Amino acid sequence: MNIALEGKTVLVAASSEGLGFGTAQAVFQEGANTWIGSRKSEKVQEALAKLKSSVVQGQSGTGQVDGSPLDVTQGSSIEAWVAAAQSRYGEAIDGLVINSGGPPPGLFADFDDQAWQNAFELLLLSAVRLVRACRSGLAVRGGAIVIISSTSVTEPIEGLILSNALRSATVAMAKTLSRELAPQRIRVNCLAPGRFATGRIERVDAAAAERLHCTPEEARRKAEAAIPLGRYGSIEEFGRTACWLLSPAASYITGQLITIDGGMTRGTW
Ligand SMILES: NC(=O)c1ccc[n+]([C@@H]2O[C@H](COP(=O)([O-])OP(=O)(O)OC[C@H]3O[C@@H](n4cnc5c(N)ncnc54)[C@H](OP(=O)(O)O)[C@@H]3O)[C@@H](O)[C@H]2O)c1
Known part of the structure; x- marks a missing residue:
């Protein structure tokens, strides 16, 4: 199956390592023009070098890869990151991956208002701002948004109250957004990783x-x-799934939360 990502533009937030990096690697190897970012400039440069060498080592990528620093908790940083991608690859955006680091672990009694505010900015407001910054680019020829979430939205994880609560809000926003953006041919889905x-x-x-x-x-x-x-799971396994969901090969899937967890969650839904 040709998943038809060649020549498309895909932006992957929080992608200098981990699941974001695995996703950037997969889309780059499928020939997409790939744009990465995270807070630390030196980590972005290291990731770019790794991505470039993964193709030199014989995988099939024909796209470009580049990136710039990004802090998803800062609106101005998001705007600058998206603008830099568009100035590099053109206005149209075909794929956006919304990702960030996780909020701190802890119980209800551990967190004050500021901790809740920080988690809101990290997990929900960052998604709102990334979608806002990319919406017109995604509308140019239609596209796909993938939000990296967690199995904690279907089975809350003990000791992770901030993640359990705020990620559920992000998934609810994504579902609502999938209906609002469908007329512009923009699909919106969430991936719920178990343990990678x-x-x-x-x-x-x-x-x-x-x-x-x-x-x-x-x-x-x-x-x-x-x-x-x-x-x-490996980041390559995660990346392949995210890459497929971003691609035209998944053209009839929107508004879904897809679990990728090696069978870990016990519920039927
Ligand atoms: N791994 C799993 O099994 C798993 C399971 C469920 C959910 N998740 C969630 O999936 C997300 C990614 O997990 P991971 O395991 O890949 O994490 P990771 O290995 O810690 O990597 C996190 C990446 O995000 C970047 N980052 C962190 N904060 C950022 C910010 N404010 N703005 C921009 N980039 C930022 C980091 O780079 P810098 O340090 O340079 O910013 C790094 O590239 C997290 O939210 C995590 O909670 C992961």
Whole structure:
């Protein structure tokens, strides 16, 4: 199947490592003009070098890859990032991936108003602002938005109250938006990852190891035992799914939350 991303423009937020990087790599390897960004300029440069060498090593990409610093919690940073992408690749945007780091873990009693405000800016307001900045570009020839969410929206995760609450709001916004933007041929979907081997999950395992008085490797094995496929996902597996969802190959899918978790969540829906 040709997923027809060649020559399209795809912007991937928070993509210098982890799930965002895996997605940028997949769309770049499919020939899209790929634009990446995260807060630390040196991480963006390292990621660009890695992406370029992944193609030199024989994969089929024919698009360009570039990027600039981006802090999704700052409206002005989002506007500058999107404008820089459009000045590099032209006004039309075919794909937008909305992503960020996760909010801090903790219980209800741990967080004051400022912590809730920060989580709102990180997870919901960032999505609002990214969509606002890209909407006219996405309307030029139709396109797709993918929001990286979490299985916490269908099964709240203990000790992650900020993520559970704010990500649910983002998914509800995406569903509403999918109906509003459909007449402009813009699809809006969310992906709900379970556990993927990224820096963030390494930190989660290290924290669990401290709590459980075991090694991080033992904490990982325990977490993997709760996943029917018996392992964490790779960023390449995540990237392939996101890439397909962004592409014209998924042209009739909008307004959906798609779980990608090796069978980890137990509910039917
Ligand atoms: N990995 C999983 O299994 C999993 C499961 C469920 C949900 N999630 C969620 O999916 C998202 C990505 O997870 P991940 O595991 O890929 O995380 P990660 O490995 O920590 O990578 C996060 C990426 O986001 C960038 N970033 C962080 N804050 C940012 C900001 N304010 N503005 C722009 N870029 C920012 C980081 O680069 P800089 O440091 O340079 O900014 C980095 O490139 C997170 O929200 C996470 O909670 C992950």
